[in-house]
Amino acid sequence: MIDNSKLEILKKLLNDAQCISIVTHPNPDGDAVGSSIGIYQILKQLGREVYSIVPNSFPDFLAWMEDADKCLNFEKNPQDVSDVLGRSDLILCLDFNSISRLNGMGDVVKATSAPKVLIDHHLYPEDDFILQFSELSVSSTCELVYHIIKGLDYQSLFTIGAAEALYAGIMTDTGSFSYSSSNPATFHVVADLLGLDIDKDKIHQAIYNTFSEERMRLMGYCLNEKMVVFRExxxxxxxxxxxxxxxxxxxxxxxxxxxxxxxxxxxxxxSVLFTEQTDGNVKLSLRSKGEFSVNEFSRKYFYGGGHKNAAGGRIQMKLPEVIKYFEICVRENADKIVKSI
Incomplete structure (x- = not known):
């Protein structure tokens, strides 16, 4: 699946680098945090100075991962992160396809002279990177990281913490294996990770069964008061x-x-979730069943993108105006949506 010539280039880059930074996208999810921590723990064992960097905070239900507390937060400590990026010999970019997606941290990353390597599974990667591992066939960036580690012959460096982090990313990016998991290779990877004696039940409990009372009440409020259904x-x-x-x-x-x-x-x-943001934007999360591509929908109307059945977007507009605009967009695509399955 992975080009051996690319792996050779990556190995040389890793061997030549003393300081390596790992960066991922804003509002990091399980795949972003899991892939970052997984590769962080492997590279630390190579004796490198390694930093895992997030643009802003990630959810509390991911904080159980080993070394999650060592992640540098650009929003909280911009100068520290800028200093680390400035002296990095190599920057690994995980789970995003364009440096512009890093928002303010992207300017700092672009200004560095360090070579940048992409490890990602999203459509349309941009030309910001000296080397790209962009694989759409994998379930998640965590699965891709596993294949890269194995291809580099670093599998002996796997720790329980790294294996748990990668498993968590695969699990969350497939909705507990309910979508984006039709490829048998995904389950071979999961089997290998389970073979390292990870506690999958503990991971599931930590991610899905540790929400606050307020979050559960928010869920009920959304379903009872806020969900709008266009049956036609x-x-x-x-x-x-x-x-x-x-x-x-x-x-x-x-x-x-x-x-x-x-x-x-x-x-x-x-289905779409709209959330009003403090910066005046409205953030969108989009999901679909069947053949209707929310990636194309989001790219066309909401400056976003992602996967065929799971995507995100953002638009500078008042929430009521966004809803009206969205309803127009739905009517324009009604035939595709209705015939999706």
């Missing part, structure tokens, strides 16, 4: 204002998975 278009959405999020003491990760809930309805093929 087989579409549903939930829109949350900042006031509503604050009412339920919103913390990072509390809205994770809410967009999937309307897809449990028999005749809903397309």
């Amino acid at each position: 278009h087989k579409t549903a959405y939930i829109a949350l204002t900042l006031k509503e999020l604050n009412r339920f003491k919103h913390r990072s990760g509390d809205t994770e998975g809410l967009v999937n809930l309307p897809l449990s309805i028999k005749d809903v093929n397309f």
